[in-house]
Amino acid sequence: MDTTRNEALEAWMEEHGHSSNSLARAANSALERITGKLGKYDGRMVRDWRSGRVRWPNAATRRALEDVTGLAAVDLGFVPRGQPSSTAPPSQEDPMHRRTLVTGVITAAVAAAAPGTTAPRRIGMTDVQRLQDKFTAVIASDHRHGGQLGIEQRAVALAEEAINLQNAGSATQRVRSNLYATAASFRSSAMWAAIDGRRFNEAIGHMREAQTLVELSGDQAIKFRIWSHAGSLYRHTGRPADALAANDVARHLHITRRDPMFASLGMARQMAIQGVAHDYGSLRRSFDQAQDAMGRAEPGAYRPVWMTAFYDEAELHSLALTAYLAVGDWSTAEYHAHRCLAALRSHMVRSRAIATSRLAHAQLAQGDADTATHTAMNVPAEAATQHARVSRMLQEFGAALRATAPGSASARTWIEHTAAWRATA
Known part of the structure; x- marks a missing residue:
């Protein structure tokens, strides 16, 4: 032959x-x-x-x-x-x-x-890689600072840069698909920054742009991210039915069957939504399914940077913490908070501040004002004053502390501590 x-x-x-x-x-x-x-x-x-x-x-x-x-x-x-x-x-x-x-x-x-004109520029995978390197930087900034308007605006500008590149010259279908996927990735980061900063109207606009771009790309991984974020958006705005429907779109994509790590994340986020829906009976089963899928995922398999940068055992326990706080199971929430904080990687600055704030809530709800106050004081001043979600949780913690232990040493200590934060903000 x-x-x-x-x-x-x-x-x-x-x-x-x-x-x-x-x-x-x-x-x-x-x-x-x-x-x-x-x-x-x-x-x-x-x-x-x-x-x-x-x-x-x-x-x-x-x-x-x-x-x-x-x-x-x-x-x-x-x-x-x-x-x-x-x-x-x-x-x-x-x-x-x-x-x-x-x-x-x-x-x-x-x-x-046409004398004097030049041939159109050839757009290649090196142009895509240059943008994807910037996407990695956006992800890193998000995990350190989170929710900042500057991160959102930077992500939007880079999404527009990717779209403009589509019209800057000739390219293969593969390159064009990757450019659309990259633009969708940036829009999904802008969406998450807006959610994290509690700018929900802006988040909805980014979501719609991202959903259009990802359909042009055919990229299953970023489509999963966008619909999973949509579930989080609806969860944060008190719409659990819509949150479950959006998260179901993510969970039923082919990629969840191909890679159990995606299946695990989809189930973990469903657990958080079940908490908001007060579906207490499903939480343990959802956690076990998410943990089982994570255990079946191939270590070291290729996954997008946004996935590898945050989803691990710590994030699974963080979502369980969210769910059990929502249903008022304070002791189980505290258990997951400790497991989350023990497993968090060093670059997860924003996530550590959120988990610490939630741990303080769980401890206070169990009547331990002193321990809860000490825990809340461990949240860095930058996160406490500049991250919208953390700031709101700590304001709610202060209100609950004053209501449950008015005039106590813990309440006075907390007032003095937050005054110092405001002085440095």
């Missing part, structure tokens, strides 16, 4: 920075967009295409590759059945040379027709 290497495909992969595994993932996603069913390509299959062992993939594979590359199968070096490679059809003969020649002719014609 003739196994002449597919140099055209190899050249395209090198030009666009694809390994065998990354092209397999892109083809899987493309097939899911086309057919609704995730593909099962892997690096071995791509190596078969490159080596020439597979000269003419099946129709679905050809359609997926054409979707990824924007090129016909014959232009990617594949040879139709019954056609010997030594006598390839005209469109197959030296496809790299043919495309280079055609491109040169078109460029010359355009230049002749």
Whole structure:
């Protein structure tokens, strides 16, 4: 059997920075967009295409590759059945040379027709990666500061930068899909910053923009994030039925079956919504299911940066803490608070302030004003004065302390402590 290497495909992969595994993932996603069913390509299959062992993939594979590359199968070096490679059809003969020649002719014609103009810029994966590096920085800033208007505005500006890049030049379908996914990622971060800062009207606007962009991208991971955040938005605004419906969209995406870590996060957030809905009987079962799915997730598997940066055992206990506080099970809430704080990674500054504030509430509700006050005083002044969600929780803590222990030493200590915060704000 003739196994002449597919140099055209190899050249395209090198030009666009694809390994065998990354092209397999892109083809899987493309097939899911086309057919609704995730593909099962892997690096071995791509190596078969490159080596020439597979000269003419099946129709679905050809359609997926054409979707990824924007090129016909014959232009990617594949040879139709019954056609010997030594006598390839005209469109197959030296496809790299043919495309280079055609491109040169078109460029010359355009230049002749419009003197002084230049060829359109070619947008590639390096442009996408540059934006994704900025997305990583937005995620890091969110976990340190959280809820700040500046984070929201920065994310919106970067989303617009990604969209503007769509119109800045020519690009393959793969690049365009990634640009839409990146823009959706930034909008979802703007949405979360607005939720975290209790700017709910703004959050709704970001949510709608993000939902449109993600449909253009076909990216399941960021679609999960957006709908999961939508569930959190409705939970924070006291709409548990809508929250459950939105979170169900996230939980029923294919990615939750492919990666149990997504299934775990979806169930953990459902638990928090069940708390707001006062569905006490479901909380333990939801926690166990989320924990079981997390245990089944493959360690070290590729996941998007927004997922790896925050979702772990600490976040699972944080969501359980939220749920049990909502239903008034103070001792169980305190248990999850301690588990959360013990497992939190050092960069989770915002999350530590929130968990500490919630722990203080749980302790105070059990009648231990002294311990609760000491716990609340451990919240950093920056979070207490500049993070809207933390500030509100501590204001509610102070009101509850004055109501349950008026005139006590703890109440006086808390008043003095918050006065010092306001003086430095």
